[in-house]
Amino acid sequence: MTRGRHAKKQYSKMIILIFFIITMIVGIMWHLSPTEKSDQATNYKIIEGQIAGTGDQVVLLRQENNQTYLLSLANTSMEGDDLLVGNHIKISYTGKLNKQYQDIQDVKVYKASISANQIRNGGKANTDKTIPIEYLSSLVENMSEEDKVDQLLIGYQCHQEVIDNHKLGGLVLSSKDLKDLPKTDIAKQIDNYQNNTNLSMFITLDDESILKEYVQDGVFDSISQVYNEKGIDGLKEQLENKISIYKEVGMNLSFTPNGNDGQDEDSLNQDRNITNDYVSQVIQTIHKNDLGCCYRNYPSYGTKNDYSSELIHDSRSLEDLKNNEYQTIQTAINQGQDMILTTNQIIDALDNQNPISLSKSSLQNLRQSFHYNGLIVSDLTNEAIKNTEDYILKSIQAGNDMIISDDVETARQTIIDHIHANEISMNQIDLSVLRVLAYKYQLGIIS
Secondary structure: OOHHHHHHHHHHHHHHHHHHHHHHHHHHHHHHOEEEEEEEEOOOOOEEHHHHEEEEEEEEEEEOOOOEEEEEOOOOOOOOOOOOOOEEEEEEEEEEEOOOOOEEEEEEEEEEEEEEOOOOOOOOOOOOOOOOOOHHHHHHOOHHHHHHHHOEEEEEOOOHHHHHHOOOOOEEOOOOOOOOOOOHHHHHHHHHHHHOOOOOOEEEOOOOHHHHOOOOOOOOOOHHHHHHHHHHHHHHHHHHHHHHHHHHHHHEOOOOOOOOOOOOOOOOOHHHHHHHHHHHHHHHHHOOOEEEEEEEEEOOOOOOOOOOOOOOOOOOOHEEEEEEEHHHHHHHHOOOOOOOOOOEEEEEOOOOOOOHHOOOHHHHHHHHOOOOOOOEEEEEOOOOOOOHHHHHHHHHHHOOEEEEEOOOOHHHEEEEHHHOOOOOOHHHHHHHHHHHHHHHHHHOOOO
């Protein structure tokens, strides 16, 4: 009996000793590996944002309200994607952040988790090998706030001094700009525009018929007419001829394909399957020739052809859109479409209060439902949606990456003022600029 009690006592001591040893080992590992502790301990704080700048073992984290924090990453566990401007970052830390402090924050960072924001349809920014994301991120990091805003603007009927003074993202030329110049002089004029900036612009026309006199008859006939006479093969031949003249004069972007069912001459007005095939063929052909294309329009201009003078309500059901225009948009995106122009109509099924170009929920639908990561463009040059400060602000806040504007100076200053008022996030601006640069690089406009 005594021997049994003694054995039991020894067994209890052994259990206590083992428990003590395990506790010591866990404690030592805990202190030696604080980054593991950050995943479990509730006293570790979390801050998330977008990378606005990088340096030697430091990162500038910026939140959506434009609040920035400079954080040391010395002895920090790093995981996920690359430490690049535009990527999302999640920081685990201890200490207290000071919003007014401009120097490195007096906190201890244990772990930094980074995920790449998508900037085009080719894939995640850091895994899309067709573009050098490190190079593009460094361009954005070294750009001034003003130069970033310039890249979001596509000027329409701009004065020469505006083009000279700003690094615009693009130009839409009209007959007023070209003034019946011969073809060789158009090329010289466009070359002169490009030489005034170190980041070449998207350059296109507001009306292709401007070039009609330089090519054989039929090249700029309406697509519905060409299809009725020659079918899809006729449209492909017409497109090849258009591309040739565009490239000859130095233009690098076309506002095509048109997936709408409108009654205007730019609409095909055929069975949905035929329209989808046409859109697919256009995008493949244009990109094969290193020309850019901007799809018209998300989600639709409906069947009404007067869409520039007033706000029009499209009362069709969501089911109708899904069975028609939505299919064509998805076809375009699946073919690698990286630029989409939004409609200025009010589509009641999506937002019965705002034109699509000013509707945040509608543009989020384009990003999320269609898995679209390319450029979204709004047109503020027509009578329905004018280039006023209110519309400019709403357009950016809705999620447009670029604005077509006939008053670049007003658009530019409005965006800058609202950034300073923290009504526009610089995180959104950086991502938009990255999308602009990525598409320009893809097309060989910049290198």
